[in-house]
Amino acid sequence: MQNLHHEGLEIRVDLGTPGRIGFVWNGRATSKEPGKVLTPFFDRALSLALETGSWIEMHFEDLEHFNSSTIAAVIQFINSAHSRHVDVVMHYDQTQKWQQLSFDALRRALRPFEAVSTSSIKFIPVPR
Amino acid sequence: MADRDFLIDLPLRERWQLVDVLRTAVFQSLAVVFEAETFAELVSMVVGELVENALKYGAWSPDAEPRSAEARLQISSRPNAVEVQVTNPLPEGASTDLLFSMLERIKKAASPQDAYVERLREVARDPNAAGGLGLMRIAYEANCAITAKVEGPLLRVRAQMDAPGEGALGYTHH
Numbered sequence: 001m002q003n004l005h006h007e008g009l010e011i012r013v014d015l016g017t018p019g020r021i022g023f024v025w026n027g028r029a030t031s032k033e034p035g036k037v038l039t040p041f042f043d044r045a046l047s048l049a050l051e052t053g054s055w056i057e058m059h060f061e062d063l064e065h066f067n068s069s070t071i072a073a074v075i076q077f078i079n080s081a082h083s084r085h086v087d088v089v090m091h092y093d094q095t096q097k098w099q100q101l102s103f104d105a106l107r108r109a110l111r112p113f114e115a116v117s118t119s120s121i122k123f124i125p126v127p128r
Numbered sequence: 129m130a131d132r133d134f135l136i137d138l139p140l141r142e143r144w145q146l147v148d149v150l151r152t153a154v155f156q157s158l159a160v161v162f163e164a165e166t167f168a169e170l171v172s173m174v175v176g177e178l179v180e181n182a183l184k185y186g187a188w189s190p191d192a193e194p195r196s197a198e199a200r201l202q203i204s205s206r207p208n209a210v211e212v213q214v215t216n217p218l219p220e221g222a223s224t225d226l227l228f229s230m231l232e233r234i235k236k237a238a239s240p241q242d243a244y245v246e247r248l249r250e251v252a253r254d255p256n257a258a259g260g261l262g263l264m265r266i267a268y269e270a271n272c273a274i275t276a277k278v279e280g281p282l283l284r285v286r287a288q289m290d291a292p293g294e295g296a297l298g299y300t301h302h
Binding site for chain 2: 008028030032035039065067068069071072075076078079097098101102104105106108109110112113
């Protein structure tokens with residue numbers, strides 16, 4: 001998989017650890033229709049995760065901002081990962097108020113999805 | 129907050145790239161006024177979401193009536209609060225049902241977070257349900273009181289949030 005560059009956003013792909021597919025988000029996710037770029041990117045990630053028996057780890061700590069359209073693409077990806085039984089781990093910066101609020105809500109929103117899936121989603125607040 | 133009185137009044141243009149420019153400019157301006165980066169960040173997020181909605185759903189064709197010159201972003205101080213107002217022309221015959229139903233849901237929910245979380249679940253299940261997520265987000269993350277009004281061919285959306293108190297300015301460094 002290649003790194004993704006789209007408008008002010010960069011998602012760096014890290015395949016350095018066997019069994020783990022890492023994505024490191026940087027910059028600002030402000031696209032008008034992020035799903036057009038992110039959905040096929042995440043679909044490739046899920047296919048790769050299934051082929052290699054890997055989990056997906058996302059790092060948002062260095063992300064400066066994301067708009068609600070990007071949040072929609074992220075939660076749809078997580079739902080897809082659940083339905084395909086791929087584990088997901090999300091790291092965020094708990095010292096940034098906007099990240100704390102955003103990921104608190106995402107975590108709450110996903111609770112019912114976790115209850116009906118064999119895969120897991122973990123949110124890890126990173127102290128910085 | 130007499131020493132924190134301000135008004136930012138800007139025309140809006142249909143250029144998506146300008147949203148991020150505006151958001152950043154508002155963040156920097158309000159970080160100076162309030163010396164509280166966390167609050168400036170919340171206001172700039174509100175600006176970003178409301179201007180994005182205006183660009184997505186407004187009438188921006190050069191032939192549209194009223195002209196897009198009517199589109200404006202205004203951010204102003206209120207007693208112990210800040211108000212963001214975004215005005216944009218509506219396409220002829222456009223429905224504002226979704227907007228008002230989202231505002232109604234926010235009002236009826238036990239908390240803004242409950243309304244936002246419920247909308248996130250809907251969006252997770254149905255990619256076509258993404259509309260309204262930005263409004264729910266600002267109600268929750270910025271604890272905004274949001275109102276909207278259709279005035280002839282114009283839509284005016286206002287979001288008001290409490291300003292940090294004089295003695296409680298949380299200046300944070302990234």
